Amino acid sequence: MAGWCTIQYLSPGKIIKLQDRLLRNFIRNQIPYNPFYYKLFKKNKINFSGIKTTEDLKKLPFTAKEDIAPTEKQPEKSLDFVLQPNKQLISRYASLNKKIKIIFNKNQLYHEYKPCHIHFTTGRTANATPVFYTAYDMQRLEESGRRMINVLDVSANDIVINAFPYAPHLAFWQTFYAAKGTNLLCLHTGGGKILGTDKIIKSIEGMKANCLAGMPGYLYHLIRTAKERKSNFRNLNLVVFGGERVAPGLRDKVKSDLASAGSENPRVLSTYAFTEGKAAWVECNEESGYHLYPDFEFIEVVDKNGERVNEGEKGEIVYTSLDWRGSVFLRYKTGDITKGLYYEKCHHCGRTLPRIDAAIERSSEYREFALTKIKGSFVNLNAFFSIMAHKGIEEWQVEIRKKNNDPYEIDELVVYVAPKKKANFEKLKNELKNKIIAETEVTPAIVKAELKALLQKLGMETELKEKRIVDNRKKI
Secondary structure: OOOHHHHOOOOHHHHHHHHHHHHHHHHHHOHHHOHHHHHHHHHOOOOHHHOOOHHHHHHOOOEOHHHHOOOOOOOOHHHHHEOOOOHHHHHHHOOHHHHHHHHHOHHHHHHHHOEEEEEEOOOOOOOOOEEEEEHHHHHHHHHHHHHHHHHHOOOOOOEEEEOOOOOOOHHHHHHHHHHHHHOOEEEEOOOOOOOOHHHHHHHHHHHOOOEEEEOHHHHHHHHHHHHHOOOOOOOOOEEEEOOOOOOOOHHHHHHHHHHHOOOOOOEEEEEEOOHHHOOOEEOOOOOOOEEOOOOOEEEEEEOOOOOEOOOOOOEEEEEEEOOOOOEOOOOEEEEEEEOOEEOOOOOOOOOOOOEEOOOEEOOOOOOOOOEEEEOOEEEEOOHHHHHOOOOOEEEEEEEEEEHHHOOOOOEEEEEEEEEOOOOOHHHHHHHHHHHHHHHHOOOOEEEEOOHHHHHHHHOOOOOOOOOOEEEOOOOO
């Protein structure tokens, strides 16, 4: 297989040929070991050998979250997506090389297929879904980390602080393996909940760290705290967001606070990932788009009817595994909406890798809340992330509740705001109220909150992800 140095500069035509070959081999030699897709192919009378190109994927129905997520009746549903070869399946479907391995090298098969690591999805109200990695996959997770470091243009002498929460989730472990795979000096802090914000700030100063990675909301809190304490972040020139969407305007706020803490010309870049994809993708430059690994996955963008859109057109991101073991997925609908998928050369770095537009509506993170009824009107709560990017706001939280906590009463929309010190709250309140009404057609109650108290409500240092939008309506 071509190496990364070659792949990242292949022409679009050669990338498609590479993906066609990888998909053909993957479907023929691996998918028969997958209980879910084995049944799906048989049910739809599709031959494994009938999928020869990425165009042929259109023959397959989509896979959705409800197919994967455990339920009370089917708590082990996600295991059906794990490759599970046995002697009978190998003798029938495996390549000659694989048949030789089962006879002469059982240890290699053990390495390739036995799950040894688990990540969980991070939905706030849905059951967490496990995604399994084998030793084979862990090598690819490390390789994807090396690729991220390459795209980010981090040097071998840079020092990294990993401020992602320590948990069985992709963000922390992708950063861990990125540092391991490139032999970078890295302090894995576990985030505010483990090491704590004070010690992380002191570590950045004392270690003269160059790169800081973590959740957007938490890093904003950490850097803002460092600015207030007049900490010395002179060496910190790269901040990498991951784990959740980056609110509009947040980069500029973080850059401003970094500059106040002594950083010169800082870069603030973002990653994109979802647990089922098993690896993260990164920008090379602000808003450059997320650079994909075309030998690891195939990405489609589809419209509301499930039809592929043209290059650069808006649609839902659909994922297909090309070279993974453990949990694998074909035509998985992420629920995330992008402004486009691009194949043209990146004008920032010159790479010819496919890129997902950086403007993504992360509906998968707020799947339960993304579109909800308030006072009888459907409201897209994702709109709050752009509304609350106001320069006069320090922190915010949206609460949906019933009046007087009575389940039969009307809905209330309450927006808690911690304004910046010099902000005129009455003016800010009126501006926000008008924007929210215009965007949602719902009149909010806007409540001034003390920053410290609001940080506690958000769970900034106690939760895996801050509780930005909370629905406290009791079900009848």
